[in-house]
Amino acid sequence: MTPIAFLDLKAQQARLAPALRARLETVLAHCQFVLGPEVAELEQRLAAYCGAAECVGVSSGTDALQIAMMAEGIGPGDAVFLPAFTYTATAEVPLLLGATPVFVDVDPRSFQIDCASLRARIEAVRRAGRLRPAAIVGVDLFGQPAPWVEVRGIAQAEGMFLLDDCAQSFGASLDGPDRVARKLGREADATAISFFPSKPLGGYGDGGALLTDDPARATLYRSLRTHGEGETRYEVLRIGMNGRLDTLQAAVLLAKLDGFDAELARREAIACAYDAGLAGKLATPVRVAGSTSAWAVYAVLLPDAAARATTQAALREAGVPSAIYYPRPLHHQPAYRDRHDGVSLPVSEDLATRILALPIHPDLTDQEVARVIAAVPG
Template identity: 45%
Template sequence: MQFIDLQAQYQHLKARIDKRIHDVLDHGQYIMGPEVFELEEKLAEYVGVKHAITCANGTDALTLCMMVLDVKPGDAVFCPTFTFFATAEAIAFAGATPVFVDSDEDTFNICPKDLEKRIEHTLNEGKLNLKAIIAVDLFGLPANYPELERIAKKYNLKLIEDAAQGFGGSINGQRAGSFGDIATTSFFPAKPLGCYGDGGAVFTNNDEYAELLRSYRVHGKGTDKYDNVRIGVNSRLDTIQAAILLEKLEEFPNELESRNRLAKKYNHELQDIHHTPATPEGYISSWAQYTLVSEDRDEQMTEYREKGIPTMVYYHTCMHQQTAFSDLNYSDYDFPVASNLSKKVFSLPMHPYLR
């Protein structure tokens, strides 16, 4: 049994994907070829936003957001401590200060109550300029955007949705990638919508942001590619990956249905054994991971392994526990829920082709 079976997916889509790749080999436009722009149009349509701008990977997508929003040294950007490193890394890379926030005990996502407490504390301290919030759609479930958008408006903060794991999820019909001022996703192979290498995208309804993103991702170019009007980066999705994603996106609604059907079965079978994941009313998860909470994690993982069932832990180490952020002087007492989750969560196999 595979934890994520990309080979099974490829075999299902083989003829379509192979044709798409050969089309690229035939026309030879390997960088910013026509499939890239076709994909951007279809991504924007699927998510329900005006603009989708692809880039080299999900971390670059976050970095591009920092550039567009002019995040800089002296700024505070709030983000969950229970997340993958890239969320906080992009903040630090911009020279800003990540201010970590505890988790909601049921959904594992950023806790709005703790967020507002951290904002008030940072405001009262007066050392940092309040700039933005990054919310993560952890394990496929969108964060509590109705409440997060209220808080962002109250404190005049920009809201960034990190939908790297959440692509396909929704709240009352509004899809992940369309919340806040700007949103990102990753096409890392293990993500709900993944390519066969690295890739990412940024989503926004803001025309000015979209224009800046298209410039920043290609060395800050202007209308002439040899006239660079700002300092940018080199972060383009290659054409072959775009071609692969076009076929995967077409199949994605069926895969999302399979993921939710599997999660429902997991919940039914495991609810009396483990603390199973919560999906609030009106929410749909894309189930990037199916994550349980167990008081005896190591013992449970051993039992599954002995039955031939692979397991993984996301995440052993919170952001406030990372060596790179030790100078911020946080402790586990500052984030009791997230610190507890990092000791107890583990994930079971989750992919659309699991029998």
């Protein structure tokens, strides 16, 4: 039996080959390989797609997080609050800048940051008096939005910078106050996007972007991504970094962006098929109310670690791949546990033992989806 691909970039590339080749050949002809015209075009299209005033292309999602925090002057003595159940980049950036990540628990079914835990963690830091509560990073995990109305209210009440780590969820939407769906990208002071190949809108290498409605922030981001440049290349106004977006990656993303909504629709159809076919076998994802998901990850829950291992073995036998996002919460990672204050985060700790991701990408066929469903024991 032919194994199913967890992520099938070859099939995607074959489907988009003419558009990809045309875009790449244009770059090869003009030879502006760093911050070329395709980068500016991509920035304009991404901003328009999300309804944001500004978009700044950068070299990776991690660099997007770092540039956003550098622009706010976040560093030693600052506390940055972020979920314990997410990818390492969210925590490593504050540490690289000398700040302290403060890990927050998550909701047991949506996997998004838990606002009751967030409030309690902020209050504990204020009582201790060693750190200044400086920023909150909300993560739109697995393709779904964080609880932005509540998180934004907390940030505003506390006078803290709010950053959206939207690495996994570009293309997702959340109802606004008027109950009209709007794409993620404007829920926080700034939004960081990743174009890593496995993301819903992925390049063929690293890449990222920052969205903001604040022109002053956007100007600062452009300076920071290019070694702190001012009006000219050799005017250095501040300490920056090499965070520029390669033109070839922008060209790939432009080719993909043309069919992106169709890919999102296919991901949604697959998720709906899984929801129906797996009901009663295991706990399928709970959808965030008033939202649509980009379905970067379709994560199910098993009763315990033993049941997960049994399910993974059955899937392997049927040629179906699976993955564990994430096998350890961040506060248990060797690099971070000494920076953690020792507070138990029980939901994040429990999820790490039971969560399992099934294949979900726009080139999965209906037959392959049916194979996945049939391979799950129940």
